[in-house]
Amino acid sequence: xxxxxxxxxxxxxxxxxxxxxxxxxxxxxxxxxxxxxxxxxxxxxxxxxxxxxxxxxxxxxxxxxxxxxxxxxxxxxxxxxxxxxxxxxxxxxxxxxxxxxxxxxxxxxxxxxxxxxxxxxxxxxxxxxxxxxxxxxxxxxxxxxxxxxxxxxxxxxxxxxxxxxxxxxxxxxxxxxxxxxxxxxxxxxxxxxxxxxxxxxxxxxxxxxxxxxxxxxxxxxxxxxxxxxxxxxxxxxxxxxxxx
Numbered sequence: 356x357x358x359x360x361x362x363x364x365x366x367x368x369x370x371x372x373x374x375x376x377x378x379x380x381x382x383x384x385x386x387x388x389x390x391x392x393x394x395x396x397x398x399x400x401x402x403x404x405x406x407x408x409x410x411x412x413x414x415x416x417x418x419x420x421x422x423x424x425x426x427x428x429x430x431x432x433x434x435x436x437x438x439x440x441x442x443x444x445x446x447x448x449x450x451x452x453x454x455x456x457x458x459x460x461x462x463x464x465x466x467x468x469x470x471x472x473x474x475x476x477x478x479x480x481x482x483x484x485x486x487x488x489x490x491x492x493x494x495x496x497x498x499x500x501x502x503x504x505x506x507x508x509x510x511x512x513x514x515x516x517x518x519x520x521x522x523x524x525x526x527x528x529x530x531x532x533x534x535x536x537x538x539x540x541x542x543x544x545x546x547x548x549x550x551x552x553x554x555x556x557x558x559x560x561x562x563x564x565x566x567x568x569x570x571x572x573x574x575x576x577x578x579x580x581x582x583x584x585x586x587x588x589x590x591x592x593x594x595x596x597x598x599x
Contacts, residue, residue: 361529364539365394370581372523372535372588373485377596379496386473387500389596391493394537395483400493402501403474418468418515420498422455422475424448424490430482451487452477454560458491458551459498461559462518469509473501484524484538488549491522492589496596519554521589525578527570534581546570550582554590 360369367373373394382388387402408419425448428434438444455477475498477490502516509515526536527546536544548563563575 360531363528363533365537369531369533370584372585373537375589375592377493377496377592379500379596385497385501386504387497387502389493389496389500390480391489391496393483393485393489393492393535395481396485396489396537397479397481398486398489398493399476399478399480400490400497401476402494402497403476404501404505405472405474406470408470408472412470412472416470417465418463418470419465419472420456420459420463420468420475421472422452422459422477422490422494424452424455424477424479424487426479426482426486430479451490454487454549454551454562455490455494458520458522458559459494461551461557462495462516462520462553463498464513464515464517467509467513468502468515469513471508473498482538484536484541488522488524488535491520491551492593495520496593499593499597518557519590519593520551520559521554521586521593522549522551523582523585523589524549525582525585527574527578532574532577532581534585546574546578548575548578548582550579550586552583552586 376392378390381390382401385401386404389400391398475494479486525534526544528540528544545567546565551559
């Protein structure tokens with residue numbers, strides 16, 4: 356690691372998040388919604404309640420939480436065709452939406468949710484790195500709202516939402532560990548990892564890759580520490596957004 360930190364393109368400290376804005380209730384019709392802004396990355400997250408469960412869950416008296424993810428055509432520097440127009444989703448899209456679903460189910464009691472599913476839609480309006488972490492973080496806000504409107508449709512005493520979940524990236528850029536990479540850093544990162552945490556200190560998922568040469572255990576420990584502190588700030592932002 357460099358003895359003198361290299362100035363990040365955004366001017367942030369190595370362990371600083373981008374400006375975070377979580378704006379709930381932005382959709383008129385969805386039971387839950389949140390526009391998650393991580394700097395110049397903006398993701399619209401909506402949560403829709405469906406009183407039906409997938410066919411493979413019928414008769415089991417439990418619910419399900421699933422997610423879909425997509426990037427709008429001009430969310431990037433050049434226009435990208437909609438995946439629907441291509442007739443298939445990319446592997447990246449499938450991997451990200453599965454991550455979002457797994458992350459949210461980690462803090463949901465599916466039995467308490469009852470025989471219904473909540474469908475999360477994450478649409479990237481503008482991409483500047485970290486779209487999956489913004490999607491996970493914003494989706495939890497939308498999910499909390501959707502569960503909150505179920506009211507007496509839940510069994511008496513049922514509490515489907517068991518905790519908070521948020522996600523943030525950390526990586527190695529120009530030989531230094533940095534938190535919450537934007538696109539300018541991500542495209543040249545020597546290592547990149549996404550961390551999903553629960554607010555009670557648990558680890559939900561870690562995805563990490565060396566882009567050039569292997570990184571050290573020491574570097575990973577610093578990445579983990581940065582990400583844990585960043586997640587704590589995101590949990591606070593979620594609670595503030597929901598007025599809690």
